[in-house]
Amino acid sequence: MGTMENETIEIRKEHEEKKDGDSRSEHKSSSKHKHKDKERDRDRDRERKDKDRKDRDRERDKDRGDKEKSHSSSKDKDRSDRDKDRDKHRDKSRSDEKMTNGHSSSKDKEKDRERKDRDKDREKDREREREKGKDKEREKDRDKERERDRDKEREKDRDKERSKDKDKEREREKDRHKDRDRKDKDRHSSSHKDKHRDKDRDKDRERKDKEKEGDKERREKPKDKIKDEPKVEETAEIAEFPKHEETHNVRITEDEDTSVFKTETEEIVDVKQEVPEAEVDVTATVETVKMEETIESDPEDVPLSKRKSITNGTDYDSDVPLSARKKIKSEVTTTTTVKKQKKRKIEDDEDEEYEEKKKKKKATKKVKTEETTTVTKKKVKKEEENVETWKWWEEKKEDDGVKWRTLEHKGPVFAPPYEPLPKNVKFYYNGKHIELTQDTEEVATFYGRMLDHDYTAKEQFNTNFFKDWRKTMTSAERELITDLKKCDFSEINAYFKRRSEENKNRTKEEKQKTKAENEKVIQEFGFCTIDGHKQRIGNFKIEPPGLFRGRGDHPKMGMVKRRVMPEDVIINCSKGTAPSAPAGHKWKEVRSDNTVTWLASWTENVQGQVKYVMLNAASHLKGERDWNKYEMARKLKKMVGKIREQYQMDYKAKEMRVRQRAVALYFIDKLALRAGNEKDEDQADTVGCCSLRVEHISLDETKNGKDFVVTFDFLGKDSIRYYNEISVEKRVFKNLQIFMDNKQPGDDLFDRLNTTILNKHLNEIMEGLTAKVFRTYNASFTLQDQLDKLTNPDDSLAEKILAYNRANRAVAILCNHQRAVPKTFAKSMENLQAKIDAKKETLAEAEKNLKDAKKEVKRSASQASKAAVEKCQKTVERLREQLQKLEVQATDREENKEIALGTSKLNYLDPRISVAW
DNA sequence: ACTGATACTTAGCAGTGAAAAC
DNA sequence: GTTTTCACTGCTAAGTATCAGT
Structure with missing residues (x-):
């Protein structure tokens, strides 16, 4: 009975809260968009917001009996609180350095020094990488093999391309060098790192510029070489899968003082991309594409100029009539369809090529493992080909938002049911062993297994968790367990650690077995049939229950994410093909909506968001x-x-x-x-x-x-x-x-x-x-730009890899892709430092030996002593080199520690750029 | 114009397996 | 053989964008 009452109250409360929230957002937006009485509105709004916030804070405080940051407040005091909180949080969960980056000077000086060293070291670095030439050769051979077949076909195109390219390249080169300094400065300064870093960049830049002077000369000469080797590939590859290459042809020249962007578009390059691999006559394609482009851009040009004049006037947003826009739309779509059809032809081999490209990308990265990956990839590829090669680009595309005609799948996979803890794993409250009911225990394990995580140190997380946990408890449990601090999850935590340890230590066969089982599940549920073609599903597994891990200062972190049941899931598929729900259950709904791409969806309980089961990224x-x-x-x-x-x-x-x-x-x-x-x-x-x-x-x-x-x-x-x-x-x-x-x-x-x-x-x-x-x-743009800048055709493979990674890093910096400093970072850094120290010591010793030996020579000048000197000299040199290598490694790692490269690689960098390059 | 709902992309983290280093 | 490092991947949170209803 008590529970019932509680629940009703709970619900009512929630309802009220929701209403409260609604009115709040109403205020917010009203102040945002109606500007007649903006001053008054704003004041009023601010007052309301403040009041709301205060109220909420008070509520929260009551609830939690503790300090909590205020959300978005307009009061300085609140703000500073938040800042403090934010700092606190960040210090814990992210790098300390990051904050200090901006504010502390001693650290920065240190970094300054490091970076200077690094600059020097980079040159050394390159030399060292050249030593790895063997790998390069091996790689080359393999590449050659792969290329040989395709090369024949390309040869024809290549010749035609080359002459054109040369001209273009020359022009481009000029611009590039002219603008490079300015651009460089700008790009770097926009890379949101602190001033100190910028200073370093300046130095770096100076150095680079010097290098470039050299590069320019070198580059001018081997231009033919550029054409012959990487460029050839570029044109060929790009041709069938044109995405980005062109971006690098937009020369953004930014005037430093006025920051005026200008573009010098080079249409021809686009054209080049349209050029299919073989058969198609190059010039013909050029013509058509050019025409298409003019058609395409024309309708846009007109309204733009019109708009420009309108812009200075007043009512501009609503000035362009919808109908007019629609007209443009249709025109554009028709042209694009033509374009697409053309491309489809070109992309005929795309699947294959794409695979190839991926492979190559890997190859550049991992020379040694290439062989194995190629083999596996080939296998994969073959399998895929056996399954099917869906030339979807050849099919007619529906324009009316229809995403599929038929869709069949087996439904999502649900999280495995809860396995109760063994009897010997106990939970203690206030020192006493308590037997929890299964549901309560399950939620306890969510928390218990996260004990080592930073989250459990957060107030918000703990309060939310405890509140939700109590909801699942029986009334008896609820009465007993009233304070999270008195809960002892340590045995649960130890249990899960043990489990994962055991998991790791399994024998190969066992691992193989589970792998095979997983594979089986994937085979059964991981694919769907869409328009008659088998396609991989991205996330066919429904999210298991657990604690919500919001990022940053998320007010809902720690809340319990409920187990999703079939009754929560909406299935989307062709009529009459609905998969049957797990035994004893039924779906919430089965629908057949072919204007969306999801196969199943459910509403998650923490944020009330809809989650979808969708296709894999590789799907069409x-x-x-x-x-x-x-x-x-x-x-x-x-x-x-x-x-x-x-x-x-x-x-x-x-x-x-x-x-x-x-x-x-x-x-x-x-x-x-x-x-x-x-x-x-x-x-x-x-x-x-x-x-x-x-x-x-x-x-x-x-x-x-x-x-x-x-x-x-x-x-x-x-x-x-x-x-x-x-x-x-x-x-x-x-x-x-x-x-x-x-x-x-x-x-x-x-x-x-x-x-x-x-x-x-x-x-x-x-x-x-x-x-x-x-x-x-x-x-x-940045990737292309950086690649252009950093690469030198004469570079060894290793140098190129370095350049690629640097370009990648530049993009990541631009997009502010960051990561928390890896947990093992401090430790591995320590190890490295220890190594460096040890090396220094041995170096010092060796130097001492050298001195002694020299003295010996002075004294005796014997053959033996001279030999000894030489020997010592060599050791010293070798040690120095080693030391330097280690130091470079250290600085490099330091620099990279908070930059996440993966995201840009995945979402912004086109594989073709890498390949082309 | 506002709002909430919906659909889809982008993002960092954590776990994992394999390679590299010891 | 063992430990460390590293890259990859799966997971899912957190964005962007759009639309329909009011």
């Missing part, structure tokens, strides 16, 4: 979308010059919202910021461009020798900190001052802008353009 649906993404980036490349011009004009627009939009667009374009949708209050407080608040930026007329510096400091997606000091155009700076005028730190910087408005605007400039395209575009 995903592949096509991915391809479209890069296509959009390519399209943007053509438009970006105009867009830049336009938003630069808009800096001085009369209307505030136009100005805000222009500045926001500038940030998105230049810094690759995310769009910044609005968020609910029950999520971690993070922002993107449009949701930036006044507190997230600071302005300095001059800072570190740069004028008009904007300093960004905010938490972005996944609560990753974004810190960047960047010099902007004067107009942008002045505008920002205006935007910030009369606002509280907690107020929106762009109070008349949101992502919808921005995207609507972008979509008018170019069909399908959204804020995130800029990120893709920027990342691709």
Whole structure:
């Protein structure tokens, strides 16, 4: 009875909370978008927000009886609290260095020194890598073998291409060198690292520039070589799967003072990409494509110029009639279809080629393992081919949002049922052994196995967990267990550790066995049949129950994520093909909606979000979308010059919202910021461009020798900190001052802008353009740019790998892809340092020996003593080298510790770029 | 214009297996 | 053979974008 009552109360409470939340967001948005009485509105809104926040805080405090950070507050005190909290959190969960990066100087000096050393070391590094030439040769041989077949076919195209390429290349080269310094500076400074790092970069740059001087000369000569080796491949590869290569042909030249972007588009390169591998006549393709492009861009050109004039006027967003836009749309789609059809032909071999490419990418990375991977890959490939090669690009594409015609699958796999703990694993409360009911125990194990995790040290996590845990308890248990601190999960924790240990120590056969079992499950449930073709499903396993691990300061972290039952799951498939639900259960719903790509969905209980079972990234649906993404980036490349011009004009627009939009667009374009949708209050407080608040930026007329510096400091997606000091155009700076005028730190910087408005605007400039395209575009551009800059055709393979990784890193820095410092980092660093120290010692000893030996020579000048000197000399040299190597390793690791390369590799870097390069 | 719902992409973390180092 | 390192992958949270209903 008690429980019933509790529950009703609970529900009512929730209801009220929800209502509360609704009204809150109403306020928020009303203040955001109605600007007639903006001042008053804002004040009122602020008051309300404050009040809401305070209320909530009070509630929370009561609940928790403890300090808690306030969410987004406009009061300085609150803010500083939050900052403190944030710092605290970060110190724990992320690198200490990161924060100190920006603020502590001693550490930085140290780093400075390290980096200087590193610069020197890099040269050495290269030398060393050259020694690995053997590997390179082996690699070459293999590549040759692979290439030989294709080469014959390409040879024809190549010749034609080459002459064209040369001209282009020459032009490009000129521009490149002209702009490189400026660009370099800009790109680097936009890479959101602190000023100290920038200084280092300057040095680095100086060094690089010097190198480049040399490079230029070298490069000019072996141009033919470029064409002959990597370029050939580039053209060929790119031809059949054109995505990015072109991006690097947009030369963004940025005038340092005014930060004016300019583009010099080189259409021909696009054309080149369209060129299919063999058969098709090159020139013919060139012609057609060019025509297509003019057709394609024409309709966009007209409204753009019109728009430009409108821009300076007033009502602009609504000025372009929907019907007019639709017309454009249809025209564009027709042209693109033509284009696509052409491409489809080209991509005929895409599957194969793609595989090949992947292989190659690996090959460059891992020379030694290449052989094995190739073998396995080939196997995989063969299997796949046996299964099917779906030439989806040859099929007619439905335009009306239909994603499939038939869809069959076996339904998702549910998490295995809970295995109760063995009797000897006990839970203690207040020192006493308590036998928990199964459900309670299950939730206890969720927590118990996380005992070593940072999460369990967080107040929010613990309160949320405990609250939810108590909900699953029986009333008796609830009465007894009232304090989490008195709970002892240590045996549970030890049990799971033991289990994973045992798991690791299994014999090979056992591991093989489980692997085979897993494989079986994948074979059965991991595939679906879509339009008659078998395709891999991405996440066919439904998320198991556990504790919600929100990132950053997520208010819901620690809540219990319920076990999903078939009754929660909606199945989407062709009519009459629904898989049967697990025995004794039934689906929540079976539907047949072919306008969506998901196979099953359920609503998760913590955030109320819908989760989907979708296809694997390699499936055609995903592949096509991915391809479209890069296509959009390519399209943007053509438009970006105009867009830049336009938003630069808009800096001085009369209307505030136009100005805000222009500045926001500038940030998105230049810094690759995310769009910044609005968020609910029950999520971690993070922002993107449009949701930036006044507190997230600071302005300095001059800072570190740069004028008009904007300093960004905010938490972005996944609560990753974004810190960047960047010099902007004067107009942008002045505008920002205006935007910030009369606002509280907690107020929106762009109070008349949101992502919808921005995207609507972008979509008018170019069909399908959204804020995130800029990120893709920027990342691709940077990769190409960096590769161009860093690579030298004469480089050894190892050097090239280094260059590639550096380019990759540049992209990761641009996109602010960070990671927590690996847990083992400190330890492995320590090990390395110990090694370095040991090496130093032996070196010192060897040097001493050398001295002694020299003395000996002076004294006796005997043959033997001379030989001894030589020997000592050699040891010293060798040791020095070794030491240097270790030190380089250390600095490199240090530099890389908080940059996540994987994400950019996965989502922004096209395999073709790597291959082409 | 606002809102909530929906669908899909992007992201970091953790676990794992294999290679490298010892 | 053992330990350490590293890259890969699966998982799932957290974004972006759009749409329909009001």
